[in-house]
Every structure is written in C-alpha cells, then in structure tokens.
Amino acid sequence: MQKRKIRKLSKSIIINLIGIIILIVILxxxxxxxxxxxxxxxxxxxxxIKYFPDNPTIQSYKEIFLKGxxxxxxxxxxxxxxxxxxxxxISTFIVLLFGSMAGYAFSRFDFKGNKILLSILILTRMLxxxxxxxxxxxxxxxxxxxxxxxGLILVYSAFGLPLTTWLCAGFFKSVPKEIExxxxxxxxxxxxxxxxxxxxxxxxxxxxxxxxxxxxxWSEFAFASILLETQKIRTAPVGLGDFIFLFGxxxxxxxxxxxxxxxxxxxxxxxxxxxxxVRGFLAGSVKx
Amino acid sequence: MGKxxxxxxxxxxxxxxxxxxxxxxxIFDVIRLSFTDLFLLRxxxxxxxxxxxxxxxxxxxxxxxxxxxxxVWMALATILSIGFGLGVGYYLSFDWKINKVLRxxxxxxxxxPPVISASIWQWMMHSEFGVxxxxxxxxxxxxxxIAWLGEPKLAxxxxxxxxxxxxxxxxxxxxxxxxxxxxxELLEASTIDGATEWQKFRFISLPSISYTLLILxxxxxxxxxxxxxxxxxxxxxxxxxxxxxxxxxIYEMAFTNFRFGQAAALSVIxxxxxxxxxxxxxxxxxxxARS
Numbered sequence: 001m002q003k004r005k006i007r008k009l010s011k012s013i014i015i016n017l018i019g020i021i022i023l024i025v026i027l028x029x030x031x032x033x034x035x036x037x038x039x040x041x042x043x044x045x046x047x048x049i050k051y052f053p054d055n056p057t058i059q060s061y062k063e064i065f066l067k068g069x070x071x072x073x074x075x076x077x078x079x080x081x082x083x084x085x086x087x088x089x090i091s092t093f094i095v096l097l098f099g100s101m102a103g104y105a106f107s108r109f110d111f112k113g114n115k116i117l118l119s120i121l122i123l124t125r126m127l128x129x130x131x132x133x134x135x136x137x138x139x140x141x142x143x144x145x146x147x148x149x150x151g152l153i154l155v156y157s158a159f160g161l162p163l164t165t166w167l168c169a170g171f172f173k174s175v176p177k178e179i180e181x182x183x184x185x186x187x188x189x190x191x192x193x194x195x196x197x198x199x200x201x202x203x204x205x206x207x208x209x210x211x212x213x214x215x216x217x218w219s220e221f222a223f224a225s226i227l228l229e230t231q232k233i234r235t236a237p238v239g240l241g242d243f244i245f246l247f248g249x250x251x252x253x254x255x256x257x258x259x260x261x262x263x264x265x266x267x268x269x270x271x272x273x274x275x276x277x278v279r280g281f282l283a284g285s286v287k288x
Numbered sequence: 289m290g291k292x293x294x295x296x297x298x299x300x301x302x303x304x305x306x307x308x309x310x311x312x313x314x315i316f317d318v319i320r321l322s323f324t325d326l327f328l329l330r331x332x333x334x335x336x337x338x339x340x341x342x343x344x345x346x347x348x349x350x351x352x353x354x355x356x357x358x359x360v361w362m363a364l365a366t367i368l369s370i371g372f373g374l375g376v377g378y379y380l381s382f383d384w385k386i387n388k389v390l391r392x393x394x395x396x397x398x399x400x401p402p403v404i405s406a407s408i409w410q411w412m413m414h415s416e417f418g419v420x421x422x423x424x425x426x427x428x429x430x431x432x433x434i435a436w437l438g439e440p441k442l443a444x445x446x447x448x449x450x451x452x453x454x455x456x457x458x459x460x461x462x463x464x465x466x467x468x469x470x471x472x473e474l475l476e477a478s479t480i481d482g483a484t485e486w487q488k489f490r491f492i493s494l495p496s497i498s499y500t501l502l503i504l505x506x507x508x509x510x511x512x513x514x515x516x517x518x519x520x521x522x523x524x525x526x527x528x529x530x531x532x533x534x535x536x537x538i539y540e541m542a543f544t545n546f547r548f549g550q551a552a553a554l555s556v557i558x559x560x561x562x563x564x565x566x567x568x569x570x571x572x573x574x575x576x577a578r579s
Contacts, residue, residue: 019386022376026394026457032419033408049422098302105299117300124311128514128562130535131555134321134542135314158310161303190295219401221517222535226543237403241521244407252411259404270399277399278461 030263037061037256044252060253061261064243077258079232080239084262087149087224087235088217091156095164096210098157100202103168104194108177118169121162129159130222137226147229155223160213171205172198208276211269218266236262315559321552328546341549345557348550350529350537357444358513358533358561365448365512369455370505376456377463378489391461398457406521409450413437437523440530447531450518455508462504466497502576506569513562534558 036044038056064077105111106118136155137146145151175198183193199206221237228234234242240262243255270277325341326334345351380387380394397405412419413436421433436446470493478488516535519525525532525540532540534554542551 015384016386018379019384019390022379023386023390023393025453026390026397029405029408029412029453030396030400032412033404036411045417047417048426049417049419098306102300102303105296109296111296114296117304121303121307124307126510126562126566127311127315128510128535128558130514130516130538131558131562132311132314132318133538134548134551134555135317136310137542138317138321138548139310139314154306155310158306161307165300165303215399219403221401221403221521222539226539237401237517240401240403240407244410244521249411249414249417255407255411259407263400263404266399266401267396270395274395277395278458 033256033259037253037260039253041251041253044249058257060251060257064254064257074231075243076232077236077239077243077261080234080236081261083149083233084218084236087152087156088214091153091160091217092210092214094153094157095160095213096206099161099164099209100168100172100199100206102161102165103170104172104198106165106169107172108180118166122166124162133222133226136223140227146227147233149228149233152224152227152235155227156213156217156220160216164209164213167209168202168206171202171209174205175201205276208273211273212277215266215269218262318552318555318559321548322556324549324552326548326552328548333549337549341553345550345553350532353529354532354534354537357531360444361448361451361533362509362512364445365451365455366505366508368448368452369459369508369512370501372452372456373459373463373504374494374501376460378467378493380460380464381467394457395461396457397454402454402515402517403521405450405454406518409453409518410437410522413446438527440527443523443527443531447519447522450522451512451515454518455511459504459508463497463500466500467493470496499576502569502572506566509565509569510562513558513565534561 035051035053037060038058039050039053040055040057040059043050043053043055064075106114140146140151140155143151145154179201180193180198183197184190188197219237220235221241224235224238225241228238236258240255240258243258247254322341323336323338324334325337376394380390413421415421415433415435415438418433418436420436421430424430425433434442437443474492474496475488478492483491513533514535515533516539519531519533519536520539523531525536534557538551538554538558541547541554
C-alpha cells in the first residue's frame with residue numbers, strides 16, 4: 001500500500017515539474033520583456049543581472065510617448081500605434097464586408113463555378129508572402145499608392161479576404177436555411193432576411209474572423225516596411241523595428257516599453273476570442 | 289429569375305477583384321520581372337534579358353549558402369517544432385489541473401507579433417547582458433557568455449530555436465485535440481493487456497493521429513519558409529550571410545540593393561521550392577491514404 005502511494009506521489013511530482021518547465025519556457029520571455037521595460041537605463045547593464053529592478057519606473061514609457069527624441073528624431077510611438085489602429089481597423093472592415101458577402105454567396109447559392117472559385121481562393125493562401133513583395137511593391141508604386149496607408153490597407157485586405165470568405169461561408173452554412181426561407185415567406189426580401197435574420201445568427205463567428213484579421217494586420221512587418229517611407233505614417237511593427245535598430249541593447253527598456261504597449265491590445269482580443277482563433281485557424285489551414 | 293442568378297456573382301465580385309488584382313496578377317508579374325534586368329538605381333533597365341538574370345542569381349557566391357541555410361532552417365525548424373509539439377501536445381491531452389493553466393496561456397507566443405518575439409529573443413541572447421547567458425553561467429553549463437547571434441556558426445541554430453518556441457504552442461494545442469480523439473476503449477484495452485505508457489503512445493496514440501501529423505507538417509513547413517521577420521529583425525541575414533534564407537535574401541536584394549530583377553528570380557525559385565515540397569507531401573498523403 002505504502003509503495004503504491006509513493007509511486008503515485010512521485011508520478012504527480014514529475015508531471016507537475018514538466019508542466020512548470022513548459023510554463024516557464026513559454027512565459028519567461030514575455031515576463032522578461034515586461035520586467036526590462038520597467039528598469040531604469042543603468043540597471044539594464046547590471047552584472048550580475050538583476051531579475052527584479054530595485055526601483056521599477058515607467059521612465060521608458062514616458063520616453064517613447066512624451067518626450068520622444070532620439071538624435072534629433074521624434075519617436076512618435078503613439079502615432080505609430082494610431083496608424084496601426086487605422087490600417088488594421090479599415091482593412092478589417094473591408095474584409096468583413098466583402099468576405100461575408102462572398103461567403104454568403106458561396107454558402108447559399110448553387111451557382112456555376114461555385115466550388116472551383118472557392119478552391120482557387122483558398123489555394124492563394126499557400127503562396128509565400130515574401131515571394132510577392134517585389135511585384136506588389138511595383139504595382140502599388142504604379143498606382144501611386146506608395147507611401148500611403150491606403151496601399152497597405154489594400155494589400156492586407158487582399159491577403160485576408162480568402163480566409164475570411166472561407167470562414168464566413170462556414171458560419172453561414174451553420175445557420176439553417178429554413179429560418180431564412182421562413183422570413184422570405186413572411187414577406188422579407190432576400191437582402192432583408194440576410195441583414196436581420198441570418199447575420200445576427202452568424203454574428204459571433206464573423207466577429208471572431210474579424211478579430212483574427214485585425215491581429216494579423218496589427219502584427220505585419222514586411223509589407224509595411226516596404227510600402228511606407230514617411231516616418232509619420234509608419235505602423236507599430238515598423239516603428240518597433242526602428243526602435244530596435246536605433247536603441248539596440250543600450251536602451252532596451254524603451255524597446256520593451258514599445259513591445260508591451262503594442263502587445264496589450266492583441267492580448268486582450270486574444271483572451272476574449274481564443275477559442276474562435278483555434279477553430280478559425282483549423283478551418284483555414286486544414287481543408288475539410 | 290435572371291436577377292436571382294446574378295446575385296451570387298455580384299456578391300463575390302468585390303472579393304475577386306481585390307484578390308485578382310493584388311495576388312493573382314502579381315504572380316504573373318513576378319515571373320515577368322524575373323526575366324528582366326530591372327535595377328531601380330539605373331534608369332533604362334527593366335528590359336527583357338531572357339535567362340540572364342537567373343544565370344546571374346544562381347552564379348552569385350552567396351546563393352548556395354542561402355539555399356543551404358533555407359534547407360537547414362526548413363528541415364530543423366520543422367522537425368523540432370513537430371517533435372516538441374508532439375511531446376507538449378501529448379502532455380496537454382491529459383486531464384491534469386496544471387493543464388488548465390497551460391492551455392490558457394500557451395498560445396501567447398504564437399499570437400504575439402513576430403517583431404516583438406524577435407526583439408525579446410535578441411535581448412535575451414545578448415552576449416554580455418543577455419539573460420540566457422546569465423542563467424547558463426549560473427548553472428555552470430558555460431564559463432563565459434556566448435554571442436549567440438554574433439557567431440556565424442551559431443546564429444542560425446539560435447534562430448531556429450526561436451522559431452520552434454513560436455511554432456510549438458499552436459501545434460501542441462492542435463495535436464492535443466487529436467490525441468484526445470483517440471478512442472478511449474482502445475487505450476483501456478491495451479492497459480488491461482499490460483501495455484506500458486510508452487507502448488500506448490507509440491503503438492496506439494501516435495498511429496491514430498498520423499493523418500493530422502502529416503497535415504501539420506505541411507503547414508509548419510509553409511510557416512517556416514515564409515518566416516522573414518524573426519531573422520530580419522535579429523540579424524538581417526548576418527553575420528556574414530550565415531542566417532540568410534530566401535525571404536530575407538529577396539528582401540535585401542530588392543529593398544537594400546534595389547536589384548528587382550534578381551529579387552524576382554529569387555521569388556520564383558522560392559515559389560518553386562514551395563511547390564516541390566507540396567508535391568512531396570501530396571505523394572506522402574497518397575501513400576498514407578492507401579495504407
């Protein structure tokens with residue numbers, strides 16, 4: 001009896017130990033950047049390393065938001081965040097509008113080319129983004145959209161639409177056709193039935209697709225870095241990249257402050273929509 | 289009747305216009321550009337030169353290095369991600385208390401912008417003030433700190449570990465769901481027959497999820513060959529080109545050197561590699577489906 005108890009106990013210790021190791025590996029880097037952002041400049045270079053700052057300070061946050069100068073260049077972090085909000089917001093609106101329209105058509109109408117068109121759409125997600133940087137740069141420049149936020153919004157929308165359409169089609173399919181038909185029989189037009197009956201039922205799904213796209217646009221670096229030149233209109237990922245280049249290790253607390261403020265909105269969205277993210281991701285990558 | 293038939297086409301029209309203009313057309317344009325000598329700093333370039341741009345790109349002494357790096361990056365990052373993903377996913381598939389906590393936070397590395405992950409790891413791997421060296425020296429694994437990202441021999445391996453850290457959470461979540469769908473009766477029967485935990489994993493759980501595993505390998509390979517930010521932010525392909533893979537090399541060729549023709553040729557080669565991988569996996573799928 002005693003032996004079995006000991007064995008059970010040691011098993012549970014080993015299991016929890018493994019779990020804690022996984023937890024540390026996952027979370028430590030994130031905690032570390034938050035801790036570093038609260039350090040004063042001279043504490044960054046303390047040897048041995050200080051795992052907890054003696055005097056936690058939000059100095060670095062003030063420096064990137066308010067005073068904000070570095071060798072004659074304004075830092076404008078709040079501006080970068082607002083630009084990101086604008087780009088991600090508008091492109092999320094576009095993909096939701098167009099994507100849910102297309103998704104509705106694919107899920108409700110048996111028109112010619114239905115299946116093939118949807119397959120083509122989802123195939124575009126296999127393309128490596130970096131391989132399209134050159135032609136997209138050329139095209140955006142030709143249209144005179146280089147160095148504008150609108151060019152970037154267009155690119156994000158184009159890359160987001162296939163998945164959004166695909167997922168919206170799935171959500172609309174899950175709304176029983178009979179409900180919609182009943183509304184039409186009751187004298188609703190097709191469009192009215194869509195707006196007042198079907199959309200509210202598919203709403204949560206559609207919002208989570210929007211959240212997914214928003215997070216993706218908020219994070220995107222490569223296209224933002226080539227399509228935007230003027231400092232004032234840069235987005236947060238590019239701004240953070242600049243900070244890393246400007247400050248390097250010597251002011252990592254500022255890089256950390258920028259990283260933390262940029263991560264907060266995403267973490268909040270993620271906490272609310274986590275379940276949908278996994279499901280959306282599955283549907284988007286694994287063809288059913 | 290006619291109106292009803294047109295409605296679906298009107299509904300999908302905006303999506304198809306945007307996708308055609310911004311994704312489908314660029315695929316053809318990148319092929320066209322790869323046959324030109326477009327060099328943004330020299331006016332008058334951009335004419336058709338046949339295969340000369342490809343010849344120039346392939347004979348560049350850096351090209352074999354980039355090809356080698358890309359293969360190493362793809363192979364190692366994929367194998368390690370899947371390996372750790374299997375382990376963590378199997379762990380997560382059990383009904384333990386600690387797994388509630390783990391599940392709640394594990395996806396954070398995956399969801400965070402890669403530019404943030406890159407900045408964190410660059411700071412943690414700093415040769416003098418980095419926390420990784422500090423821990424390793426304290427635990428007496430090392431005598432002195434190492435410049436993880438400064439050594440040409442080490443940098444790519446260090447970045448592969450960052451990529452694995454980013455990939456594993458999503459894989460673990462998906463694989464744990466797959467493990468949980470393994471029929472409980474099978475596992476119980478094997479317990480009665482006296483199977484050890486390892487035998488249960490190896491001969492029952494693992495074979496039951498082989499299809500999911502193959503799909504995930506395709507997906508992870510695609511994640512890996514598309515990765516640009518983690519490398520570009522931390523090392524810009526250096527030191528001495530030791531961490532350049534195709535995406536970073538394309539970016540540098542186009543937007544640092546402004547040699548658009550060559551960058552387009554590299555893009556076409558990248559798409560080609562991706563297609564070869566997809567075909568390889570398709571063949572594997574077929575075999576899997578038959579057996």
